Amino acid sequence: xxxxxxxxxxxxxxxxxxxxxxxxxxxxxxxxxxxxxxxxxxxxxxxxxxxxxxxxxxxxxxxxxxxxxxxxxxxxxxxxxxxxxxxxxxxxxxxxxxxxxxxxxxxxxxxxxxxxxxxxxxxxxxxxxxxxxxxxxxxxxxxxxxxxxxxxxxxxxxxxxxxxxxxxxxxxxxxxxxx
Amino acid sequence: xxxxxxxxxxxxxxxxxxxxxxxxxxxxxxxxxxxxxxxxxxxxxxxxxxxxxxxxxxxxxxxxxxxxxxxxxxxxxxxxxxxxxxxxxxxxxxxxxxxxxxxxxxxxxxxxxxxxxxxxxxxxxxxxxxxxxxxxxxxxxxxxxxxxxxxxxxxxxxxxxxxxxxxxxxxxxxxxxxxxxxxxxxxxxxxxxxxxxxxxxxxxxxxxxxxxxxxxxxxxxxxxxxxxxxxxxxxxxxxxxxxxxxxxxxxxxxxxxxxxxxxxxxxxxxxxxxxxxxxxxxxxxxxxxxxxxxxxxxxxxxxxxxxxxxxxxxxxxxxxxxxxxxxxxxxxxxxxxxxxxxxxxxxxxxxxxxxxxxxxxxxxxxxxxxxxxxxxxxxxxxxxxx
Numbered sequence: 001x002x003x004x005x006x007x008x009x010x011x012x013x014x015x016x017x018x019x020x021x022x023x024x025x026x027x028x029x030x031x032x033x034x035x036x037x038x039x040x041x042x043x044x045x046x047x048x049x050x051x052x053x054x055x056x057x058x059x060x061x062x063x064x065x066x067x068x069x070x071x072x073x074x075x076x077x078x079x080x081x082x083x084x085x086x087x088x089x090x091x092x093x094x095x096x097x098x099x100x101x102x103x104x105x106x107x108x109x110x111x112x113x114x115x116x117x118x119x120x121x122x123x124x125x126x127x128x129x130x131x132x133x134x135x136x137x138x139x140x141x142x143x144x145x146x147x148x149x150x151x152x153x154x155x156x157x158x159x160x161x162x163x164x165x166x167x168x169x170x171x172x173x174x175x176x177x178x179x
Numbered sequence: 180x181x182x183x184x185x186x187x188x189x190x191x192x193x194x195x196x197x198x199x200x201x202x203x204x205x206x207x208x209x210x211x212x213x214x215x216x217x218x219x220x221x222x223x224x225x226x227x228x229x230x231x232x233x234x235x236x237x238x239x240x241x242x243x244x245x246x247x248x249x250x251x252x253x254x255x256x257x258x259x260x261x262x263x264x265x266x267x268x269x270x271x272x273x274x275x276x277x278x279x280x281x282x283x284x285x286x287x288x289x290x291x292x293x294x295x296x297x298x299x300x301x302x303x304x305x306x307x308x309x310x311x312x313x314x315x316x317x318x319x320x321x322x323x324x325x326x327x328x329x330x331x332x333x334x335x336x337x338x339x340x341x342x343x344x345x346x347x348x349x350x351x352x353x354x355x356x357x358x359x360x361x362x363x364x365x366x367x368x369x370x371x372x373x374x375x376x377x378x379x380x381x382x383x384x385x386x387x388x389x390x391x392x393x394x395x396x397x398x399x400x401x402x403x404x405x406x407x408x409x410x411x412x413x414x415x416x417x418x419x420x421x422x423x424x425x426x427x428x429x430x431x432x433x434x435x436x437x438x439x440x441x442x443x444x445x446x447x448x449x450x451x452x453x454x455x456x457x458x459x460x461x462x463x464x465x466x467x468x469x470x471x472x473x474x475x476x477x478x479x480x481x482x483x484x485x486x487x488x489x490x491x492x493x494x495x496x497x498x499x500x501x502x503x504x505x506x507x508x509x510x511x512x513x514x515x516x517x518x519x520x521x522x523x524x525x526x527x528x529x530x531x532x533x534x535x536x537x538x539x540x541x542x543x544x545x546x547x548x549x550x551x552x553x554x555x556x557x558x559x560x561x562x563x564x565x
Contacts (some may be wrong), residue, residue, distance in 0.1 A: 007237065045311050045312065046307070046310050046311075049308070070434075071433060072431065072434060074431070084419070085419055085420070085431065085434055093303075095230050100353075103327070103442060104323045104324075104327045104378075105323070105326065106322035106323055106326070106374045106375055106377075107374065107375040108313065108316050108319045108373075108374045108466060109371075109373060109374065109375075110373070111313075111542050112310075112313045112315050112316045113315065114310060116307070116310035116311050116313070116315075117310065117312065117313075117315075118312065119315035125312070125313065125314060125319065125429075126323055126326075128427065129432060131207045133432045133433050134432060134433075135429050135431075137314060137429055137430055139312055139313070141250035149326065149327075149330055160311070160312075169311075171311075171312060172239055
């Protein structure tokens with residue numbers, strides 16, 4: 001749980017004036033993350049998937065785990081620190097490459113079951129292989145009709161949907177590299 | 180660990196099935212008890228002779244098998260509920276088989292039953308954030324495997340569309356199938372796009388239904404003539420590094436296994452049964468999505484990787500071909516009541532080995548193989564012989 005007032009004082013909030021007043025009055029505490037991206041307020045879909053840019057020139061990176069015993073790499077990171085390949089508990093957190101190649105993809109034509117997904121439809125997801133030797137499951141950004149296997153892609157962080165409170169819920173995606 | 184092939188021989192005394200479809204006014208215990216009674220009748224046995232019950236289902240909740248058996252009669256026997264995703268009934272069958280092989284019981288029943296949820300189907304394979312990213316679309320997860328298979332082997336959309344055409348043709352001869360109408364290649368290729376490259380008619384339909392099997396030691400058979408026996412019943416639940424998108428498992432690029440889950444279960448089954456793929460006369464492969472049948476037949480050892488599309492076009496897997504596959508129409512025609520599906524496959528193999536498959540009978544079938552797999556991940560291989 002983070003004190004929202006502390007975060008506000010770090011320059012981030014742009015448009016939640018009502019909440020700002022409440023926070024200053026000591027009325028509420030929130031446990032959300034705030035980002036600097038162009039003054040927008042974006043909440044990651046979940047914590048710990050990617051690094052948040054801290055300055056304008058910085059780009060996000062996926063956070064993984066590497067086993068120091070067998071070398072296996074995981075995304076997302078292994079919260080318990082256990083390597084499920086060799087069963088050793090000898091892991092370090094690593095930032096993963098921002099570039100990779102599409103191993104497989106599909107374009108989904110209707111909303112998935114359960115109502116959990118609130119992004120646009122059709123949408124594309126699949127696998128990207130990163131050069132250090134890890135396959136990542138990901139959504140794809142950009143022109144979905146242009147996707148091909150072996151295509152060079154790079155990591156981006158984008159808004160997926162706006163939640164009921166008006167927050168922009170963001171996720172990592174991979175996007176074809178402009179040539 | 181005692182090898183199963185050194186244990187007592189187990190026979191299938193009776194089989195039962197319901198007509199699979201959508202039923203608004205019946206529940207799983209209705210289908211389940213109907214299948215149990217049909218199996219008893221087929222075996223010529225009384226319910227009181229059954230010493231243990233193993234009941235497969237996925238969505239029916241706590242004590243689902245008890246509810247079905249309550250409709251037949253509680254006799255003090257143990258009732259074990261088995262939830263193992265799409266392999267639930269094959270897993271229940273395996274437990275039943277083992278309990279007779281190990282001489283714990285002489286007569287047991289294995290049941291698979293399901294009334295599928297209407298609307299969205301929940302899955303436990305995906306983490307909450309993955310659900311928010313929309314990774315829980317099973318046709319899409321099969322599409323991810325399909326695209327890689329197409330790239331590796333050169334298989335085309337038309338190739339796996341022909342699987343749907345073949346299976347729906349066979350299904351037209353199966354009075355218990357949900358779909359009993361053949362489809363043309365054009366209908367399959369022009370059906371609605373679900374998750375590129377997969378279309379609606381590449382996907383199996385859901386269904387409600389049940390199947391049941393009385394297993395026993397040979398001396399308990401009422402009629403020993405032409406009895407079908409269990410040559411192997413193997414279950415493998417995933418190997419490290421193998422990709423299985425429907426269970427949310429991503430391939431390891433560093434530690435890809437030399438033998439996948441299906442190949443491992445098939446090898447173990449052939450070892451126990453003392454035979455090889457060349458000895459199999461009829462196959463029930465796993466065709467929840469049409470392209471799945473292509474790589475399934477390869478992983479079960481019936482041909483080399485990438486060879487299936489050619490053999491399919493040559494008619495090798497047709498009813499009158501060298502190796503008939505999914506003679507009852509497969510999941511494509513039967514439909515997919517998750518907890519009953521593996522049983523539907525075993526039921527068809529028993530009919531074929533007994534020579535009771537009517538218009539879809541494979542000539543002189545002596546050994547048959549059924550492969551149930553799916554989320555978990557699980558791969559259950561059952562080999563039967565007469």
